[in-house]
Amino acid sequence: MLNFKNIAIRRGSRLLFSGASFIIHNGQKIGLTGANGAGKSSLFAMLRGELHADEGEFSMPPNLEVAHVAQETPPLPCAAIDYVLDGDRELRQLQQRLAEAEAAHDGIRLAELHAALDHVGGYTAQARASRLLNGLGFTTAQEQLPVSSFSGGWRMRLNLAQALMCRSDVLLLDEPTNHLDLDAVIYLQDWLCKYPGTLLLISHDRDFLDAITDHIVHIEQGKAEIYTGNYSDFERMRAEKLAQQQTAYEKQQREIAHIQSFVDRFKAKATKARQAQSRIKALERMEIIAQAHIDSPFGFSFPPPKKMPNPLLKIEEADIGYGDKVVIKNAALSISPGDRIGLLGPNGAGKSSLIKVLAGQMTALSGKLQTAQDLNIGYFAQHQLELLRLDESPLWHLQQLDKQATEKDLRNFLGGFDFRGDKVNDPVGPFSGGEKARLVLALLVYQNPNLLLLDEPTNHLDLEMRHALSVALQEYEGAIVVVSHDRHLLRSVTDQLLLVADGKIQPFDGDLEDYKQWLAEQKKSADETVTSGETANSVSRKDQRKLDAERRQRLKPLLDAVKKAEAAVEKYHKQQQALEQQLADPAIYDDANKEQLKKLLSLKNQVDNALEQAELDWMTAEENLSQAE
Structure with missing residues (x-):
């Protein structure tokens, strides 16, 4: 387990958080949240041994395999x-020793x-690595390409795959979805749900x-506190805690006002002086409750557009692609005021290309693009962060954008995106990815x-900024x-989904859960096509059904x-969580509870051991099934 005792971390003279005390047990999956700069990455650096706590003590068992991206x-x-x-270091060491033993002709x-x-x-291992690459969006052909041939975003996917390949005890993931599309996010989510080790995940x-x-x-206002449950559970508990804190604050303020009123009225009267002094000391001893508030530095909205022609934009019979490669054929799309469209589709199907054509950043290979006279496009893409003047x-x-506006008005506007004080005059160059994205959005x-x-x-944006953007949209x-x-953004902002796949744009009849199912079916269909190969063409449907039945029968025990x-892993994990709550x-x-504590600790030890064995059984069963398939 990872044990944090009264931990404080500073960056230079700035205190990020202090007094952090909690225990993370084996197999738990921890979400680490808080505003950008709150100290999440610094806590990860401490876990990796790259920095030490300024106060307190952090400990974990020796020889744990800690993986990170x-x-x-x-x-x-x-x-x-x-x-x-290469992510599986023990595997590589064994392979090296095997080569040495073969060279030495050492049979034993x-x-x-x-x-x-x-x-x-x-x-x-090769099959596991191939599945990871496929799940993260790489084709079979790309597996053999040199690392140097991939762009920055795809290299980050390779780094993620390498970290997942490590048979780790503890896995640290810092914003792993930033360079992924929705398909890869869904794959990673399913993989992490099955991960048997301890996971610490920074995500927005x-x-x-x-x-x-x-x-x-959650790290906030210089404190790091642990909550049981997922993020939605945390939000509910945090809201209740803040409500209780606000109630206690208001009650205390009334008490302080009452005592202060007594002191002000009677401190000059000899007969009441001792009582007044007593109340002054009571005020000094009182532990002041802070007024409850949630840190959200963002507050902005889109003003109503000046003109709203209908339709705003229309494409007809358009082929979209690069050079000779057509990714979308005969595309047709009309966009009217009030339309709220989310684009779904596999990586490389043409979603970004379609948006570039709509934005006028790319020309369709053929077809018509009609734009309204008063069309005013706001286009956001990651490459625009690179177009900012860094100096x-x-x-x-x-x-x-507006040379007539007063500096005061522009400062007020930028304040809604958390650019305040000297920050509005700082050069953009040293800004983080999140700050640059906020500026482009502003x-x-x-x-x-x-x-x-x-x-x-939403790439690089923290949870509070994502929420502010969702509300504004x-x-x-x-x-x-x-x-x-970001499925939360899609769900809260769009009311129409279009599927870009197989060279077509068509309405998607379903929600994001249906899309997840669609992806699974597409993958299953592709796997079956690869597995059957030309054999599928040479057998009758009756024979194919017979083969499928035999395959199912063969795989059923596995x-x-x-x-x-x-089921065993789930059962023991729930028992472990229940015992941890009691402890x-x-x-x-x-x-008075010594005997009960002794029983709980003994039971906790039994459950921990049972969970460890269940996880080993699960991994063995998965490997056996994988080999049989």
Whole structure:
């Protein structure tokens, strides 16, 4: 377990948080939340041994395998799949020893190493790495391409795959969805739900946190506190806690006012002087309750568009693609005021290309694009962060849009995006990705568009900014077309989903859960196509049904074993959580409860051991099924 005792972390002279005391147990999945700069990444650095706590004590068992995603990827010549396999360090060490034993013709040593290789799943490692790459959006052909051939975003996916390949005890993931599309996010979510180790996850994606986490560590106002449950549970508990704090604050303020009134009235009277002094001391001893508030530095909205022509934009019979490659054929789309469209579809199907054509950033290969005379497009894409003048300030960027506006008005506007004080005059160069994204959004909002084209607008934004953006978009009166891996944003902002797939644009009849099911069916269909190959063309439907039945019969015991193991893991995990809640009650450590505490600790030890064995059984069952398939 990871034990935090009264931890304080500083960055320079700035105190990020202090007094953090909690325990993270084996197998728990922790979401780490808080505003950008609150100290989440610093806490990760402490877990990796890159910095030490300024106060308090952090401890964890020795020899734990801790995996994290590398932030840099050198332009290596090795194949992508080999780079991912490097994540399993023990596997690579065994392979190196095997090569040495083979060179030395040491038969006994070779037998020992082959047994060790089998124990760590070395013979299925290539298949595991291939599945990871496929789930994160790589094609089979790309597995053999050199790492140096991939762009920055795809190299980050390789780093993520490498971290997942490590058979770790503790996995640290800092914003793992930033460089992923929705398909890869769904795959990663399912993978992490099955991960048997201890997970610490920094994420600003509500749906992602809700699906995976069973505890939240929230850093706010210089404190780091742990809450049981997922992010939605945390929000409810936090709201209740703040309401109770506000009630206690108001009650105390009335008490303080009453005491102060007595002191003011009677401190000069000799007969009441002693009582007045007593009340002054009571005020001094009183532990002041802070007024409850939630840190949200954002407050902005889209003004009503000046003109709303109908339709705003229309494409007909358009082929969209690059050079000779057509990704969407015969596209037709009409956008009217009030339309709120979310684009779904696999990676590479053409969603971003479609948005670029709509924005006028790219020309369709053929077809018609009709735009209204008063069309005013607000276009957001990640590459626009690179178009900012790094030597200039947020105020300068806004002044280029409106040279007539007063500095006071522009400062007030930028304040809604949390650019305040000296920050409005600071050069953009040293800004974080989140700050640059906020500035680009601020510039977009200021231009008062009547059509918003948003391609992954939430990358690098924290939860509070995402919430502020969702609220602003809900109230926006113009039309919206959005591509996003943030399902909460899609769900709260759009009311029409279009599927971009197989070279077509068509309405998607369903919600985001249906889309997840659609993806699973597409993957299953593709896997079956690859597996059957040309054999499928040479057998009759009757024979195919017979083969499928035989396959199901053959795999049934293995599938049953996987289900049984999963059920056992779930059962013992719930028992473990229930026991942890009982052990978290301070009353259990009273002398009167010694026997009960002893029983609980003994039961907790039994459940921990049972859970560990169940996880091993589950992993073995999964490997057996994978080999049989």
